[in-house]
Amino acid sequence: MLCSCQSRSDNLLVQSALQTLGADVLFMLSSRWEQYKFKKDVGKFCSLYSDLVVAGGRNHNSLCQLTEGASVPVVNIASHKFAPLHALGVLMTLQEHFGRLNGLTLGWVGPMGKKLNTFIYLLPKVGIHLKYNSSPTPNFPASPLVLPAGKNFCKTFNTRIEACPDPLSTIAGVDVIGTSKHKKETQKLELHMFEGANKNWIFFHILPRWEGEVSEDVFNHQNSLVWTLHENIKYTLMAVVLRLLKTYRPTLVKPNFN
16 A cells, blocks of 8 residues: 555554555655656556555645556545545444434534535535535635535435534534634634534534634533544545455454444
8 A cells, every 4th residue: 555645644544544454554655746747657656566545635636647547546535625534434423423314414614625625525415414604714715616516416415505604603503513623713613602503413523623623621522523533534444445445355353343
């Protein structure tokens, strides 16, 4: 396995997940691979020495070009546009906790970036409604990049995406509240703000965190599933790898989930 992730936490996640499956993990791509002019060649070169590539990049198009040149599966850990494995980990956590996905409402109070883009693409397809805080600032765009595509998915799957002017209206009536690191103090989540959420609300944070996005009493609340989520992101990556490498046969003892 050849791995190149932008963040140290993602590198640690990938290494742990793949080594649990019994893979030899090699971190051979430097973070500067995107500067190479012929990115298809990078994908072809990686394919000579690996069965699967897990890659992250600042530019989504760079990952697409690498994939075009590769002859082995390429897993996107995160780009500037999408973070699919993190979102799949969220879905796994919600399924475990609620026993369903259809009909839930997720409120996102955080930056309009790769994580929100992924939710916009993914949640409507599994029956989850999405609310997000849309208050624009110089550092926060007024509208998510993939919103038009998400609206089309809502029409097909009878779901909805709603832009809200502030965190309180975003949280009102939701089952799930999520965020990730940012420095926008006006979006800091405090416990009293959750009074408008549904009774059995849960909270998740896609780590790492700074001090400005959530208070300690929310982060450490009994309804917080932060650490469960990050365990599940690891299991999600393992499942994706096994799905791509169909000839894999597990050597681990089958776990007992009772």
